[in-house]
Amino acid sequence: MARLASVPAAAPAVxxxxxxxxxxxxxxxxxxxxxxxxxxxxxxxxxxxxxTRRLSALFGRKMAVKExxxxxxxxxxxxxxxxxxxxxxxxxxxxNRMHELSDSGWSTxxxxxxxxxxxxxxxxxxAIRRRIGMVFQRPTPFPxxxxxxxxxxxxxxxxxxxxxxxxxxAVERALRQGALWDEVKDRLHTSxxxxxxxxxxxxCIARAVAPLPEVLLLDEPTASLDPxxxxxxxxxxxxxxxxxxxxxxxxxMQQAARVSDYTAFFYMGELIEIDRTTQLFTKPAxxxxxxxxxxxxx
Amino acid sequence: MxxxxxxxxxxxxxxxxxxxxxxxxxxxxxxxxxFGDLVHKxxxxxxxxxxxxxxxxxxxxxxxxxxxxVGTLIIVALGCLVGMPIGVGTGLFLAEFGGGRLxxxxxxxxxxxxxxxxxxxxxxxxxxxxxxxxxxxxxxGGxxxxxxMIPMLARTTEEMVRLVPNSLREAALxxxxxxxxxxxxxxxxxxxxGIVTGALVAVAxxxxxxxxxxxxALGNLNFTTSxxxxxxxxxxxxxxxxxxxxxxxxxxxxxxxxxxxALVLTLALAARWATRQRFGNKSAI
Numbered sequence: 001m002a003r004l005a006s007v008p009a010a011a012p013a014v015x016x017x018x019x020x021x022x023x024x025x026x027x028x029x030x031x032x033x034x035x036x037x038x039x040x041x042x043x044x045x046x047x048x049x050x051x052t053r054r055l056s057a058l059f060g061r062k063m064a065v066k067e068x069x070x071x072x073x074x075x076x077x078x079x080x081x082x083x084x085x086x087x088x089x090x091x092x093x094x095x096n097r098m099h100e101l102s103d104s105g106w107s108t109x110x111x112x113x114x115x116x117x118x119x120x121x122x123x124x125x126x127a128i129r130r131r132i133g134m135v136f137q138r139p140t141p142f143p144x145x146x147x148x149x150x151x152x153x154x155x156x157x158x159x160x161x162x163x164x165x166x167x168x169x170a171v172e173r174a175l176r177q178g179a180l181w182d183e184v185k186d187r188l189h190t191s192x193x194x195x196x197x198x199x200x201x202x203x204c205i206a207r208a209v210a211p212l213p214e215v216l217l218l219d220e221p222t223a224s225l226d227p228x229x230x231x232x233x234x235x236x237x238x239x240x241x242x243x244x245x246x247x248x249x250x251x252x253m254q255q256a257a258r259v260s261d262y263t264a265f266f267y268m269g270e271l272i273e274i275d276r277t278t279q280l281f282t283k284p285a286x287x288x289x290x291x292x293x294x295x296x297x298x
Numbered sequence: 299m300x301x302x303x304x305x306x307x308x309x310x311x312x313x314x315x316x317x318x319x320x321x322x323x324x325x326x327x328x329x330x331x332x333f334g335d336l337v338h339k340x341x342x343x344x345x346x347x348x349x350x351x352x353x354x355x356x357x358x359x360x361x362x363x364x365x366x367x368v369g370t371l372i373i374v375a376l377g378c379l380v381g382m383p384i385g386v387g388t389g390l391f392l393a394e395f396g397g398g399r400l401x402x403x404x405x406x407x408x409x410x411x412x413x414x415x416x417x418x419x420x421x422x423x424x425x426x427x428x429x430x431x432x433x434x435x436x437x438x439g440g441x442x443x444x445x446x447m448i449p450m451l452a453r454t455t456e457e458m459v460r461l462v463p464n465s466l467r468e469a470a471l472x473x474x475x476x477x478x479x480x481x482x483x484x485x486x487x488x489x490x491x492g493i494v495t496g497a498l499v500a501v502a503x504x505x506x507x508x509x510x511x512x513x514x515a516l517g518n519l520n521f522t523t524s525x526x527x528x529x530x531x532x533x534x535x536x537x538x539x540x541x542x543x544x545x546x547x548x549x550x551x552x553x554x555x556x557x558x559x560a561l562v563l564t565l566a567l568a569a570r571w572a573t574r575q576r577f578g579n580k581s582a583i
Contacts, residue, residue: 098472130474140469144487154473207473 048115049074049245050095050132050215055109057090057099064090067109068271070264072215077237077246079256079277082266083292088249091266092217095247096132097125113214130158133208133244137220139200141192141207148188150203151175154211170210177243178206179236198229205236209244216240218248222255234259253293257281265289333559340556343549352521359546363554365521366535369436370558372523373515373531374505376440378497381447385500386493388448389455394481396456405456411449419445420510428514436529439515443504450500458492459485491572498569502562508533532558 051071057064065087072078080088093099094107097118110117118128133154141150151171155162162170171188175181180202184195192203201221208216218237222230237246237259250256256263257277264274265288273286284290291297347362354361388408392401423442428434462485470480486493511517517534518527532554539551 096472098468101468101471126474126476129472134472136465136469136472138465140465142466142470142484142488144484144490153470153475157473157475157479204469211474 047074051112053110055094057094057107060104064269066269070274072245074245075241076261077241077259078262079260080249080264081253081256086266087269088266089219092219092249095217096129096134130211131213132215133213134217135204135208135221137223139197139204141200141203143193146189147184147192150192151207151210158211174206174210177209178202180206198225216244216246220249336556336559340552343553353519363535366530366532369529370531373436373439377443377447377504381444385448385451386455388452390459390486392456393459408449408452416446416507417509420513424513434516434528436515436525439511442510442514447500447504454496455493458489462488495569495572498565502565506533506562508537
């Protein structure tokens, strides 16, 4: 297993997310992994929140993510890093079935949420997306809605008919989790687009966590924010992982080092390496990872 | 040498600016002349009676155009009732789901319909509504206006909905909104300002239409609110009275034209106002 991910000397409290890249030729010399995903050493199902098996994502005939198998333990933050166009966002969008909404986007393989394939027959992608929250690169508050309605929108669209009081409570809880409550509690019914960019992004996080998803996907959430706004979001990651499993795509290596428990490095559509963040940044197992981390490419 | 070139450049710039300014003035001059002419010839005939009384018997002086004003409102309302939901719905379809072959066909038909002369639409409505029903009616007039309105509204709605950033759609979908709910509650609501503007422009356009009403609503010298009967409209009244033999009719036609013009201008201003709101609070697109 040492070839897959170098296991630290001291056994980790949370088992490592171990990874294989399916056997196959790789044009850029990534080491081949001969093991199939079935015999990869993995922890109990109970602590794996979401897992991919030989997941490939394609645009038409062009492959963006190649047969990736990886799992994300519950209540951890996993950062996905890699140069632009390496497929990290596409990979993320496969985890909540958003990729198939892109033009000619489709995928093969499976994604297991609590052990059940979200691409399985008869699975409703809309229901899946309610269990997996997502926050995008640019803040996307709904411009026609107030702050309150934005946060409540995920609840109101769900099949469950919430009582007014329950929605009130959920909105407050979500805004507190998004570290926005104190700033907006006196103007909940004013326009959401009047907020600053950083506040809008925290509003989007609050909106995503309001329906209590199991997983939170963050797609470069701080790309359009200033340093102060970025710091707030990073602090939030530490808070939110107590309740959710977080996967964050970032092009900022320092950010990955700051917020994540695990880091996955993608290059040209392939997962090169995933390991504990401290391990990956100090002693990467793969040469490509080291080359990227030291700024030799990407 | 250098200053000579600078002078030449400045002269050239001033000439070009002057030319485009003159052309711009030339473009708006007709509107000013028309409006001035209408006020000059029509305003003196407008009083309270003009709005509340029906037409006087032929040959007699006086009377009003209440029947035509009410008729215009009813026929336009009928047109909107049918045309707006279909037109806006079609536009929403084209923008949100119109990527395929069906979208291409619908868009093509809408463009052809947009270019169809309104009198052809009138004849169409006469063939399919007036003849089977056996009589002219406001209903047929409203239908003809609706047919004119649908392609206009479909295309402007499509343009407005397309302006809504895709990131907003994705945000809603990622939150667990079904596709149709995303389109209706997020995308359409965000584009609402633009859609309303398009709708008001379309209403202004059909309010002044005469040709499609000639074979459908026909016109009526008496006051009626029954949509199953022939009905007068301002445009039809102007057409009949302006070509009629009486001096008093000509006077009324001028005044009616002024009223119609004011109506259209008001709608255009309302459309402007709706646009201003849209950009004013930066809420949407």
